[in-house]
Amino acid sequence: MKLELKNLSKRYAETSVFSRVSLEVAAGEFVAIVGESGVGKSTLLNCMAGLDDWDEGSVTLMGQDLSQLNADQRALMRRRHVGFVFQAFHVLPHLDVAQNVGLPLLLLGQQIDDRVEKMLAAVGLQGLGTRLPQQLSGGQLQRVAIARALVHQPALLLADEPTGNLDPTTAATVMNALIAQTQEHGAALVLVTHSKAAAARADRVLILSSDGIRAA
Incomplete structure (x- = not known):
């Protein structure tokens, strides 16, 4: 797995969000991206997943230039190779915990099997599969x-402020689960965060600003 951004730029009308962002993320690497609020960290993460478009440059994932894919092809690429942890959770309220976790398997045409229970146990949620999100x-x-x-x-996990709304103890538990599971499966992890504690656990920390990205 390799994620590569070359001279990536994003604008809204005449306003530049970020420009000339170049970086590479290798298989198994944990990269944290930090920066001031409003500098475009979440937008950059969305571009990495092909959820947002960009104005200049390229995003290449596993040898595939995402700009050459249509919306359906990008969705299939994400479904197969990308995991996305949203800051706002985006769990489906009418599905129980096990059904929410198993949804990616269903979208890939696979059976919901013991992988769901094993994954729930791995993140400390064993026995909670039948609960609804509001519980x-x-x-x-x-x-x-x-x-x-x-x-x-x-192969790639993208996480947008996964500890942003959590107390320090719960945040540490969530980061432990996130890191342990990506390491176990050899996945690359790109984390957008304001948390110094979360960023300190990364292999590399990059600072995003309006005119590019640099090492911390």
């Missing part, structure tokens, strides 16, 4: 989101 705490919901993002063993 869980914020920290538990974030771990559901992590389990869902990892159940299909993606």
